[in-house]
Amino acid sequence: MTQTIIDTANHIAAYAAKAARVKVVAAYPITPQTTIVEKIAEFVESGEMDAEYIRVESEHSAMAACVGAEAAGVRTFTATSAHGLALMHEVLHWAAGSRLPIVMAVVNRAMGAPWSIWPDFSDSLSQRDTGWLQFYCADNQEVFDTIIQAYKICEDKRVLLPAMVCSEGLILSHTFMPVKAPEQEEIDDFLPPYDPGWALDVDNPFSHANLVSPEWYMEFRYMIQNAMENAKRLIPEVDREYGRRFGFEHGGLIEKYQCEDADLILVTMGTMGSEAKISVNNLRKEGLKVGLARVRVFRPFPKEEIRKLAENAQMLTAIDRHVSFGMEGFLATEIKASLYSREKSASDPPLVAGFLAGIGGRDVTYRDIELIAKKSWKWMQAGKIEEETVWWNLRE
Amino acid sequence: MVTLKELPKEEYILKGNPACAGCGAAISLRLMFKALGRKVIMIVPACCTTVIQGPYPYTAFKVPLLNIVFEATGAAASGIVAALKKRCIEDVTVVGWAGDGGTVDIGLQALSGAAERETNFIYICYDNEAYGNTGMQRSGATPFGAWTTTTPTGKREHKKDMPMIMAAHGIPYVATVIPSYPLDFINKLRKAKQIKGTKYIHILSPCPTGWRFPGSKTIEIGRLAVQTGIWALYEIENGEFKLSPPSARLLDKSKRKPVELYLKAQGRFRNLTDRDIAEIQQWVDETWEKYKRLQAN
Numbered sequence: 245m246t247q248t249i250i251d252t253a254n255h256i257a258a259y260a261a262k263a264a265r266v267k268v269v270a271a272y273p274i275t276p277q278t279t280i281v282e283k284i285a286e287f288v289e290s291g292e293m294d295a296e297y298i299r300v301e302s303e304h305s306a307m308a309a310c311v312g313a314e315a316a317g318v319r320t321f322t323a324t325s326a327h328g329l330a331l332m333h334e335v336l337h338w339a340a341g342s343r344l345p346i347v348m349a350v351v352n353r354a355m356g357a358p359w360s361i362w363p364d365f366s367d368s369l370s371q372r373d374t375g376w377l378q379f380y381c382a383d384n385q386e387v388f389d390t391i392i393q394a395y396k397i398c399e400d401k402r403v404l405l406p407a408m409v410c411s412e413g414l415i416l417s418h419t420f421m422p423v424k425a426p427e428q429e430e431i432d433d434f435l436p437p438y439d440p441g442w443a444l445d446v447d448n449p450f451s452h453a454n455l456v457s458p459e460w461y462m463e464f465r466y467m468i469q470n471a472m473e474n475a476k477r478l479i480p481e482v483d484r485e486y487g488r489r490f491g492f493e494h495g496g497l498i499e500k501y502q503c504e505d506a507d508l509i510l511v512t513m514g515t516m517g518s519e520a521k522i523s524v525n526n527l528r529k530e531g532l533k534v535g536l537a538r539v540r541v542f543r544p545f546p547k548e549e550i551r552k553l554a555e556n557a558q559m560l561t562a563i564d565r566h567v568s569f570g571m572e573g574f575l576a577t578e579i580k581a582s583l584y585s586r587e588k589s590a591s592d593p594p595l596v597a598g599f600l601a602g603i604g605g606r607d608v609t610y611r612d613i614e615l616i617a618k619k620s621w622k623w624m625q626a627g628k629i630e631e632e633t634v635w636w637n638l639r640e
Numbered sequence: 641m642v643t644l645k646e647l648p649k650e651e652y653i654l655k656g657n658p659a660c661a662g663c664g665a666a667i668s669l670r671l672m673f674k675a676l677g678r679k680v681i682m683i684v685p686a687c688c689t690t691v692i693q694g695p696y697p698y699t700a701f702k703v704p705l706l707n708i709v710f711e712a713t714g715a716a717a718s719g720i721v722a723a724l725k726k727r728c729i730e731d732v733t734v735v736g737w738a739g740d741g742g743t744v745d746i747g748l749q750a751l752s753g754a755a756e757r758e759t760n761f762i763y764i765c766y767d768n769e770a771y772g773n774t775g776m777q778r779s780g781a782t783p784f785g786a787w788t789t790t791t792p793t794g795k796r797e798h799k800k801d802m803p804m805i806m807a808a809h810g811i812p813y814v815a816t817v818i819p820s821y822p823l824d825f826i827n828k829l830r831k832a833k834q835i836k837g838t839k840y841i842h843i844l845s846p847c848p849t850g851w852r853f854p855g856s857k858t859i860e861i862g863r864l865a866v867q868t869g870i871w872a873l874y875e876i877e878n879g880e881f882k883l884s885p886p887s888a889r890l891l892d893k894s895k896r897k898p899v900e901l902y903l904k905a906q907g908r909f910r911n912l913t914d915r916d917i918a919e920i921q922q923w924v925d926e927t928w929e930k931y932k933r934l935q936a937n
Contacts, residue, residue, distance in 0.1 A: 267726040270719060296722035301753030305715030308708060308750065312683065312719025315706050318726050320719070334709050444704040444720065446679045446732055451699040453707040460696055 246424040246490065253384040253416035256423050257323060257349040257409070258283035260391035262293045263431045264347075267318035267438075270298040270309035274328040275361050276413035277351040281323060303328035307335035307346075314344040315452065317443030319395065322346070325413060326353035326367040333371065339406045340375025340468065342453050343441060345398030346406040347391060348376075352514070353413040354604040362605020363412035365513065365566040369542070369574050375468050377407035377475055378542040382518040384421040386494050386540075387411050393482050396435050402474040404441045412565075414605065415515050426490045434489055476544040497546035499538040500553070502528065506535030508621055509553055511575055512563040513539045516601070516608055520563075523613035534617050539575060547582035554583055554594050559624040561597040563608075563616060563636075572633045573598045597629050601636040612636060642826050648674050657700035659692045662855025664845035664862065665739075665766045666692060667819040669701075672735070672764065675829035678703060679732050681724075683717045685747060686710040687739035688773045689766075711746040713738045714754030717761045733762060733833055740767040740781035744802045755809040755838040762832050762839045765802065768847035776850040783870075784923065785916045787908045788850075794911055798923055806840040807876045813839040814876040819846075820862030821886050824873055828884075831875075844871045852907020861905055869896040869924050872931060881934035891932055899924055 249259060257280045261269065269288070271281040287293035296313075300306045303324050310320045324332065329350060339346050350368045354360040368378060379394060381387045387409065394407040411417060426434075444452070456464060480496030487493030499517065502524050503509055510520055517538025527534040537553055537560075539546065554560065560583075564573025571577060576598030583593040597620050602608040616636060623629045652673030659666035665688055673680070682705040684690065690707065694700040708716040713736040720734050736754075738747055743765035751763060770788045771777040777790040780800040787794055807814045813835045815828040825843075832839035846862050848855040865871035866886050873884040883891065890896045899921050903909040912920075 268719060268722045270715075270722075296726055298718050298722055299757065300715060300718070301749060301756075305712065305718075305750050305753055308712030308715035309719035309722070311708065311712075312706065312716035312721075313723040314719070315716075316681070316720045316723030316727070318723040320723075335712065338709050444681050444706055446681065446704060449678075449699070449702055449704040451693045451696075451701065451705040451707065454693055454699065454705075455690060455695040457695060 246426050248422050248424055250420055250422045251384070252279065252418050252420055253387045253411050254279040254351065254418065255283045256384045256388045257391060258287065259425060260388045261321040262287050263425065263428060264319065264321070264392055264395050264435060265432070265437070266295055266321040268296045268298065268310070268313035268320045269322065270300050270306045270313065270320070271322045272300050272303045272306045272324070272328060274303070274325045276353055276417045277323050277325040277328070277349070279417070280349055280351070303331045304335060307332040307339060310346045311335060311339050311342060311344060314346050315342065315444050317440045319438040320346050321348070323349035323351065325351045326355055329367045329371060330355065333374070336371055336374040336376060341464070343404040344406060345395070345404055347394045347398060348406065348408050349391065350408045350410040351413045351417045352410050360604050361413070363415055364603045364605065365410070368408055368410045369566045371408070372543060372574070375405060376543065377405055379407060379409045380513040380540060380542060381409065381411045381416065382515055382538060384416060384419070385423045385492055387416065388423050388425060389486060389492050389494060392431060392435055393486055396482050397475055397478050399438060400478055401441055403471050403478060405468065405471050405475065410514070412514050424492070430489065434486065472544040476546065479541055495538065495540050497541045498549045499540055501536040501538070503535035503537060503553060505533055507533045507558045508561065508617060508624055509535040509537050509557045510561050510563060510613065510617060511537045511539060511579060513542065513575065514565065516563055516565065516613070519608065519610050520613045522610040523617060526610070526614055527617055532617070532621055545578050545582070550579055550582040557594050559595045559597065559620060561599060561616065561620040563599045563601050563613065565602045567600050567603065573600050576633070595624060595629055597623060598633045599636050600633060606637060642823060642830065644823065647826070648677070652678060652702040654700045654702070657692050657694055660849045660855065662848040662858040663692070664768065664819055664847055664858055665689060667858065668766050668825070668843050668845055671819060671822050671825045672829060673703070675826040676733055676735065676833055680735050681720055681732055682706070682735050682737050683708055683713055683720060685713045685738050685742040686773065687742050689737060690773065710742055712750050713742060713747050714750035714752070714759070714763065717763070718754050718757065718759045721759050721761055736761060736763040738765055739772065740765060740769060741771045741779045744780040744800045752809065755806060755811050755840070758837050760836055760838070762829070762841060764841045764843065766843045766845040768845045768850055769799070770850055772847055772850050784920055785909055785912045787911060794916070803840065803842045803876070809838070810879070811838040811840060812836070812878055816842045816844070816871070816873055818844045818862045818866060818871060818873065820859045820866065821873060824884050824886060828875060850908070853905055857905070861902070864897070864902040864905060867897045868899045868902045869928055870899055870902055874931070881937070883931060883935055891928065891935065893925065893928065
């Protein structure tokens with residue numbers, strides 16, 4: 245049994261936090277995330293949600309309060325965007341290093357200066373190396389499902405790491421879509437109450453996260469990397485189980501669309517991965533064997549899946565909504581790094597092209613994606629990439 | 641009021657901890673634990689206690705302790721308090737324990753937020769009047785004239801009045817203490833434990849290493865701080881200011897020892913000119929005029 249909620253992705257994130265029976269929420273408003281924490285305030289004050297809501301004075305404090313609450317043994321939630329996420333940066337490291345499975349909705353927004361309230365992935369991708377799992381959603385249904393799934397994955401004793409569930413601001417955050425939410429009892433059955441890996445306890449006193457010498461520090465880092473590898477195995481399992489129970493699956497680590505026989509595979513994240521399905525359908529009608537791989541999980545990065553895609557394709561084209569200044573789009577880099585071989589072989593890996601699109605919220609239509617694919621197709625046939633990084637639709 | 645005989649024998653800070661000899665913070669930790677008992681959860685940011693608690697895999701305290709980033713003590717404590725409430729744990733005292741840098745400077749925002757939200761916890765600032773863990777750099781709590789590594793010719797500004805800033809938040813309990821007066825220290829902490837809401841305790845914590853005096857003189861230096869009036873012991877309970885017994889009699893200026901006695905006992909003040917000392921004496925006397933007005937109200 246499910247109930248249909250027609251609402252924005254932000255409100256849907258709040259519904260998901262409620263459905264996950266979160267016990268402490270600490271949050272600070274920021275555009276375009278604000279309506280999440282407003283909705284949660286409504287839920288808490290009306291008694292629909294049995295949680296303590298800490299109205300902190302900054303995002304830095306929001307994350308620190310989540311660390312404190314989670315360390316004291318309860319499930320916590322927060323949400324932020326852009327500069328709020330950047331302000332949290334120090335505590336993001338602390339949360340992951342403390343092995344606390346906090347789940348946070350990140351409503352993606354471009355970083356200033358100059359000010360922008362429109363979406364790109366510059367905020368969350370700047371936090372790539374903090375030890376947080378990163379999910380990127382393509383629609384409101386996926387926002388709901390991924391928040392529930394994230395708690396199950398993160399709280400697993402083999403993982404015990406925090407997660408960001410990202411969705412593009414305005415494109416999803418303020419757009420109404422129908423979402424099917426399972427009944428509360430069904431969610432409770434899928435996601436049991438939080439059983440912490442460790443908690444502050446007066447009957448079992450110890451200092452947590454105290455000074456660690458070089459003799460030990462590296463092992464703590466190794467354990468986080470290990471946990472990421474465990475998460476990589478667990479994410480598709482949990483997604484499949486969720487699908488079996490409730491009917492929605494989102495591709496595990498990477499959602500593949502018409503990739504089996506594709507010569508050219510477009511690789512992207514978030515809503516561009518939803519828009520690109522229309523492009524693939526149109527290109528197929530024209531006889532171009534184009535496929536689509538939507539990277540749903542950026543950390544841990546699905547490098548094995550990327551390698552599998554590369555086995556039959558002649559070219560992979562990364563469409564990135566963010567640039568690493570002085571390098572290129574993040575996906576382009578990760579794909580190339582994944583494909584670099586550990587042994588000499590007779591066959592070259594496929595070509596990898598990089599396009600930057602939609603930065604700072606510039607619209608990316610299915611038509612844009614078709615044109616990107618056609619340009620890539622030409623390079624693929626010629627066996628040569630003419631331009632290493634293309635800034636799509638750049639003003640002259 | 642507790643007497644020395646009634647103090648618990650149990651120690652919660654263990655021998656062999658890495659505090660400097662004569663460390664005012666280590667003595668304060670011992671007294672704090674004796675006052676509050678074992679049902680305490682501590683939250684500690686970057687400060688000397690990051691070291692005093694001992695390195696992994698050891699721990700020098702018999703209470704659970706969460707380390708947190710420098711500026712976040714008040715916020716992390718808010719999270720712990722909220723979680724304990726959800727878990728219906730009512731007999732545990734949450735203690736934020738931070739140095740002066742982590743309180744009056746970088747951590748002021750998070751502490752102010754926690755106080756404004758009426759978070760039910762005790763925040764304790766142990767103030768050695770400089771960034772001690774990084775080797776004595778100037779903080780907002782460093783007094784006028786004091787040498788630090790970032791004020792090599794002496795600080796030119798006076799100390800930030802943090803207890804009064806906290807009192808201005810309208811919290812139910814603010815108190816100043818010093819380990820040289822252990823019963824006053826313990827009684828105030830025990831009182832704080834009984835009060836609901838945010839309680840703020842400010843310890844002047846003599847620091848032999850940073851203040852440049854022998855480790856055997858910690859208690860003596862602390863007594864001089866009180867006797868000269870450079871540090872006043874008081875409580876502000878529900879807005880009502882009250883000087884504590886060791887300080888109350890010093891309202892009469894003639895009862896106060898000259899500040900020079902306190903200053904001359906410490907290497908950090910060795911470069912003070914007579915004019916500097918007069919400036920500090922005047923600052924102390926003006927501060928006491930303020931206490932006189934507060935006490936009268």
